[in-house]
Amino acid sequence: MTGVGLxxxxxxxxxxxxxxxxxxxxxxxxxxxxxxxxxxxQAVAARVGAQASTDLEDVLNDESxxxxxxxxxxxxxxEQTVAALRAGKRAVLCEKPLATxxxxxxxxxxxxxxxxxxxxxGAMHVFDPAWTEIRPRLGELVRSARTxxxxxxxxxxxxxxxxxxxxLPRQPMSMPDASDPAVRQAFxxxxxxxxxxHDLPLVHELIGRPGTDAExxxxxxxxxxxxxxxxxxxxxxxxxxxxxxxHWKPLWELEAVSAEEVLHVEFTPSFVPAGSATAxxxxxxxxxxxxxxxxxxxxxxxxxxxxxLQGQTDAVPSSADVLADxxxxxxxxxxxxxxxxxxxxx
Amino acid sequence: MRTSISVPTQLxxxxxxLAASLPDFYSVSEPEDAAGxxxxxxxxxxxxxxxxxxxxxxxxxxxxxxxxxxxxxxxxLAARTSxxxxxxxxxxxxxxxxxxxxxxxxxxxxxxxxxxxxPVERALLEQIRSLRAAGFTDLAVENAQITATGALLTGxxxxxxxxxxVRALVTRTSAVTxxxxxxxxxPEHVLTVTLPDPATAAPGTATLVGPDGxxxxxxxxxSAHRRTWRLAHExxxxxxxxxxxxxxxxxxxxxx
Numbered sequence: 026m027t028g029v030g031l032x033x034x035x036x037x038x039x040x041x042x043x044x045x046x047x048x049x050x051x052x053x054x055x056x057x058x059x060x061x062x063x064x065x066x067q068a069v070a071a072r073v074g075a076q077a078s079t080d081l082e083d084v085l086n087d088e089s090x091x092x093x094x095x096x097x098x099x100x101x102x103x104e105q106t107v108a109a110l111r112a113g114k115r116a117v118l119c120e121k122p123l124a125t126x127x128x129x130x131x132x133x134x135x136x137x138x139x140x141x142x143x144x145x146x147g148a149m150h151v152f153d154p155a156w157t158e159i160r161p162r163l164g165e166l167v168r169s170a171r172t173x174x175x176x177x178x179x180x181x182x183x184x185x186x187x188x189x190x191x192x193l194p195r196q197p198m199s200m201p202d203a204s205d206p207a208v209r210q211a212f213x214x215x216x217x218x219x220x221x222x223h224d225l226p227l228v229h230e231l232i233g234r235p236g237t238d239a240e241x242x243x244x245x246x247x248x249x250x251x252x253x254x255x256x257x258x259x260x261x262x263x264x265x266x267x268x269x270x271x272h273w274k275p276l277w278e279l280e281a282v283s284a285e286e287v288l289h290v291e292f293t294p295s296f297v298p299a300g301s302a303t304a305x306x307x308x309x310x311x312x313x314x315x316x317x318x319x320x321x322x323x324x325x326x327x328x329x330x331x332x333x334l335q336g337q338t339d340a341v342p343s344s345a346d347v348l349a350d351x352x353x354x355x356x357x358x359x360x361x362x363x364x365x366x367x368x369x370x371x
Numbered sequence: 372m373r374t375s376i377s378v379p380t381q382l383x384x385x386x387x388x389l390a391a392s393l394p395d396f397y398s399v400s401e402p403e404d405a406a407g408x409x410x411x412x413x414x415x416x417x418x419x420x421x422x423x424x425x426x427x428x429x430x431x432x433x434x435x436x437x438x439x440x441x442x443x444x445x446x447x448l449a450a451r452t453s454x455x456x457x458x459x460x461x462x463x464x465x466x467x468x469x470x471x472x473x474x475x476x477x478x479x480x481x482x483x484x485x486x487x488x489x490p491v492e493r494a495l496l497e498q499i500r501s502l503r504a505a506g507f508t509d510l511a512v513e514n515a516q517i518t519a520t521g522a523l524l525t526g527x528x529x530x531x532x533x534x535x536x537v538r539a540l541v542t543r544t545s546a547v548t549x550x551x552x553x554x555x556x557x558p559e560h561v562l563t564v565t566l567p568d569p570a571t572a573a574p575g576t577a578t579l580v581g582p583d584g585x586x587x588x589x590x591x592x593x594s595a596h597r598r599t600w601r602l603a604h605e606x607x608x609x610x611x612x613x614x615x616x617x618x619x620x621x622x623x624x625x626x627x
Contacts, residue, residue, distance in 0.1 A: 171520040172542040174482060178554075178561060243514040243525045245536065247478055249558070253538050255523050257516050262523040264540050266480065272561055274580045276554075282484060282542040284520070308546045 026054045027334060030084035032105055033097035034060035034069040036182070037120060040189035040296045042094060043073060045323050052331040056090050057083060068193055081105065085112035092330070094147075095119040099218055103129030106144065110136040116143035118330060122218040123351040125358075130351055137344050145330050145341050146351065149322030150279075150292060151226050152329060155302035156322075158315040159288070160230075162306055166288050168233040170261050170281040175224040177267035178276040185296035209246040210362050216252045217358040220267045223295075224279055225357060226350035228265065231281045231288075232258040236352050239263075241360035245368075254361045265357070285309060293321055374407040374431075374604060375400035382412055382435055389600050396604040403429070408603070413437035413457075418444040425451055433603055435596070436460050436569075438493045442620035449613035456603045457611040461551050461566045462500035463595030466575030469588050470564065472506055474579075478536040479507050479528070479555040487545045491522050492623065494541045499619045501551050501566055502537070504611075506530050510537060510619075515626040524626065530555075569595050 029046065031038055038058070046053050058070035059078040070077035084090055085108060093109040095102055095117060103124040109117045110133075123146045124130045137144055150156055186192055201208045217225075232239065235258045243255035251268030277292040286308040293299035303316035320328075332340035342350075375398050378386040383399070390397035400406050409429045411417045413436040421432050422444075433456040448455065461483075481502055485494035499510055512526040522541040527534055535555075548568035555562040560581045567573040577588035593601075 171518070171544065172523070172540055174540055176480070176554075178556070242516055242523075245525065247536065247556075253478075253480075253525065253536070255514060255516060255525060255538075257523075260518045260520070262516050262518060262521050262540065264480075264523055264538060266538065268478070268556055270556065270558060270561075272559060272580050272582065274561065274585060276561065276563075280482075282521075282544050282546065284487065284543075285545050287484070287544060287546040 027052060027091050027331065028056040028087075028089045029053050029092045029094060030057045030059065030087065030090040031055060031069075032059050032081060032084060032093060032095045034058050034065050035096065036186055036192055036195070038096045039069060039192055040186050041323050042096065043069070044190060044298065045327055047073075048324060049327050049331070053092070053327065057087060059084050065193060081108065085109060085114075091115040091334070093117050099125055103133055107132050107136040110140045110142040110144070113140070114142060116145065116330060116334060118145045118147055118326065120147040121222045122354055123347070124355060125218060127352065127355055130348060130355065134348055137348075143330075143333055143338075143341070144344055144347055145326060145333075146347055147323075147326055148223055148226050148350075149295070149326065150223050150302070151322065151342065152325035153292065153302045153322040154318040154320060154325055155290065155304040155316030156227065157325070159290070159304035159306065162313065163231070163288065164286070166281050166283050166286055166306070167231060169283045170231050171284065172282050173228055173231050173261060173263045174278070174280045175221065175228050175263075175265045176276070176278045176280075177220060177224070179267075179269050179294060180273055180275065181269055181271060182296065184273070185294055189296040189298075203246075203248055206366070210365050212250060213244065213246045213252050213365050214358050214362045216246075216250060216267060217254070217361055218354065220269070221252065221254070221265055221357070222354050225265070225354045227279055228263060229350050229353045232261050232263060234346075234349055234353070235259070236349055237356045239353065239356065241357060241364055244361035244364040246365060252361070254357060256357065298324070373398055375405055376408045376410055377401065377403040377406035378410040379412050382410060385435070385596075386410055389597055392597055393601055393604070396601065407431060408433055410435055416440060418448055421448055421455060422451070430454050432456070433458055433600070437616065439496050439620060439623060442617040442624065445613055445617035445620060449617065455613060456599060457613070457616060458596050458599040458603075459497070459500055459611065460569035460595055461497050462504040462611065463599040464501075464504075464566045464569075464575040465591040465593050465595075465598045466564060466566070466577050466588070467501065467504040470505055470562065470577055471579065472531060474555075474557045474560050474562065475533060476530050476535050476555040476557045476562070477533070479505075479530070479553060481537070481539040482552045483539070483541045484547055484550055485541060485543045486549050487543050489543060489549070491517060491520070491541060491543065494543065495522055495524075495539075495626065496619065496623050498539055498541060498551060499622055500616075501553065502528065502539070503615060503619060505553055505555075505564060507535060507537065507555075510622045512622065512626050517626070522626075572597070
């Protein structure tokens with residue numbers, strides 16, 4: 026059984042990783058839960074019979090921990106990923122986003138090259154069983170898509186979190202004034218790195234992985250929390266939009282249209298184990314659908330990490346693809362944020 | 372009273388089918404002189420054709436699927452007559468007439484999948500027209516990306532007295548039948564409208580998701596063209612405005 030150390034013990038760990046790892050108890054066991062808040066670390070660790078710590082070094086120095094899951098706030102992801110790799114861990118599962126800057130990604134690339142460690146980014150839709158099944162059938166949709174559309178319309182997270190686990194009390198968040206242009210830029214950046222990031226690796230694959238050559242042509246912030254970003258990659262037009270608001274119905278879609286085929290994917294919401302997406306390719310020959318599987322991307326990412334640790338390295342995306350997708354995410358976040366800033370009257 | 376209609380050769384099968392579904396209202400006739408309604412093909416310079424018919428004393432005109440033309444010429448035409456009916460493939464869908472107008476929408480997105488032979492410019496016009504029919508008017512485009520096979524727009528429109536952010540995506544493909552999907556967002560509601568292939572009577576659908584659940588708005592199995600033809604006989608005053616059409620052509624002109 027593979028020992029796991031969790032870095033950060035907030036809502037994502039409580040609602041996603043703990044229940045998921047509980048279903049995979051023959052593969053993984055949680056050894057240590059580390060959080061900078063000692064009460065949180067102890068409470069979460071007690072739920073799974075693990076050790077609690079407030080010190081990252083306790084996880085890095087524990088040889089019984091082979092896999093480190095980094096679930097801390099995004100600004101710490103890169104630094105902690107590098108530290109875990111350099112500590113000799115076999116694998117790092119880093120929650121999205123992998124990094125917030127190109128410099129951070131260079132550091133991670135160096136650490137990967139030097140250590141040969143395994144890196145998985147917890148972008149759940151990359152691992153969604155429906156996406157995994159439909160990928161080999163994408164054919165001409167990859168690189169020849171004329172338009173790609175990622176649309177996420179979701180209720181706020183608390184609607185799902187409370188149905189996934191008993192959450193520990195959190196500090197109430199104060200909402201900054203969204204009429205402040207700087208706040209809107211910060212929100213847009215956070216929305217890309219926190220929400221759009223779920224599907225940007227899929228979008229990136231569909232448009233042929235142009236990386237930073239993709240041109241960000243428009244960007245706007247939507248209230249109360251959302252974004253619309255236009256991207257042009259050669260002759261392919263991409264619309265990436267997201268909106269969180271207090272309604273009940275999740276509408277989470279990815280669509281790619283080529284001359285002769287349409288890919289349409291409908292994803293289930295985050296946090297709750299609501300099964301996989303459904304993915305359909307429609308063309309002249311009719312429609313082909315996959316999905317409606319009982320597991321979602323969260324469980325699949327851990328299962329495939331287990332397979333990779335057993336030697337099946339192609340069970341997870343290559344480091345090159347992981348880094349390229351993360352570069353694309355940072356590029357979209359940076360350029361969209363800058364573009365929004367340019368639209369602000371002086 | 373049954374109206375005899377004259378149609379150009381290329382629209383004969385379409386018009387015959389439409390007239391057959393409205394047998395008490397229309398019959399396809401020859402020659403044009405005997406016709407009570409003259410149908411024009413909107414794929415060419417229909418404004419010039421309409422002006423010619425007006426000059427020839429033919430005042431009851433219906434333009435089938437009007438495409439992009441010079442907006443100034445449409446203005447001129449509008450100044451001459453108010454009896455021209457525009458039969459539009461998506462904007463005429465009956466579902467658009469039953470949409471709630473009292474919801475404070477802040478954003479709307481529109482996705483249009485067009486047939487491969489449909490020029491992007493025409494597909495965009497049809498999309499702008501369906502947005503207007505849904506109540507999103509006075510579109511001002513801020514960013515437009517146009518390729519040979521698609522378009523991506525962002526901008527602002529007006530819904531009731533409110534400014535609304537707009538984004539629109541167009542793609543030409545043979546994979547699926549042409550259709551539009553509009554989705555409008557307010558702080559508490561999401562309205563999704565689908566406008567099906569106008570060649571069929573598949574119904575447009577409208578679904579409103581709000582705090583209290585989800586409501587499917589009334590559905591009508593009538594194509595946009597049949598509805599327009601029916602109303603042209605029953606209540607011609609409900610015909611789409613030529614001046615609004617000219618305004619939408621100017622929006623299109625600002626992009627392409």
